[in-house]
Amino acid sequence: MGQPIKIIGAPMDYGADRRGVDMGPSAIRYAGLADGLSRAGVDPVDAGDLSIPRAEERDPDVEQPTQGHAKFLREVEDVCTRLADRVEAILDNGEFPLVLGGDHSVAIGSMRGSSSDADLGAIWFDAHADLNTPETSPSGNVHGMPLAATLGRGAFADMTWAHAPRVNEESIAYVGLRSIDERERDLLRDSEMTAFTMADIDERGMTAVVENALDVATTDTDGVHVSLDLDWLDPKTAPGVGTPVRGGVTYREAHAALETVSRRHERDGILRSMDVVEVNPILDEGNETATLAAELAASAFGKRIL
Ligand SMILES: NC(=[NH2+])NCCC[C@H](N)C(=O)O
Ligand SMILES: [Mn+2]
Ligand SMILES: [Mn+2]
Secondary structure, three states: OOOOEEEEEEOOOOOOOOOOHHHHHHHHHHOOHHHHHHHOOOOEEEEEEOOOOOHHHOOOOOOOOOOOOOOOHHHHHHHHHHHHHHHHHHHHOOOEEEEEEOOOOHHHHHHHHHOOOOOEEEEEEOOEOOOOOOOOOOOOOHHHOHHHHHOOOHHHHHOOOOOOOOEEEEEEEEEEEOEOOHHHHHHHHOOOOEEEEHHHHHHHOHHHHHHHHHHHHHOOOOEEEEEEEHHHEOOOOOOOOOOOOOOOEOHHHHHHHHHHHHHHHHHHOOEEEEEEEOOOOOOOOOOHHHHHHHHHHHHHOOOOOO
């Protein structure tokens, strides 16, 4: 059955404005994640959830970086530090870490852990660029900042729990971008990251775009982290997310994308870690977004129609 997949839940909502995303891991498990992975031919082992301090005990105004604004940064640091350690230990054990969010700030921990012993590329399946720093963020929500944190931008420069020096911007590719804040656009334009927007998908088709993104993420790296934010999909298909943006990826395009990743992984063994984030069961309709998250994970690990 190949490399065992270690499922680890990070039921965190500190990085998002909308409560409920902390229930994502339960909803994705309930939707049949482990069964789907087994049917895809891999061996899932559920390592349970990280413990997260109770939301009711938080105070949004306690801790702030010296510059800018980032809500609950101390709580995010605590969770991501523990998550990074877990991800690193799973990889040391020869297993594959599959992290279930939680809001997208969990990716700070996933990528830090996954890159501790490796040069790591990343594919960011998301409507958003998640490149705000505390200085540029219009919302102060850390789920809009994980890539800036990983790259050590702005106020994150001195935060060793966040900055992952073995992730280089040249090895990061976005797929499906369609919502970028004004100051974030300048950060993106001035960076070496590769951004495939929805317009690129319209023009060239999903498979070609993802092949290209994989080329970017595998050049001069030891492996790839896949970060799947469910708001990447169109809200009609994935309504259970806190920051929906219309004009997103369709059901079939999403499966085609993850199947393309899986085919490259079967050929070249490129994948190193993955997270599936931003499923909010309170905003969902009949758990369909969590079900989609579970199905897309199965596609990434080899599930095929025939
Ligand atoms: N992972 C996400 N859903 N991010 C949404 C970010 C939205 C907006 N760009 C912000 O900084 O607040
Ligand atoms: Mn998003
Ligand atoms: Mn995101």
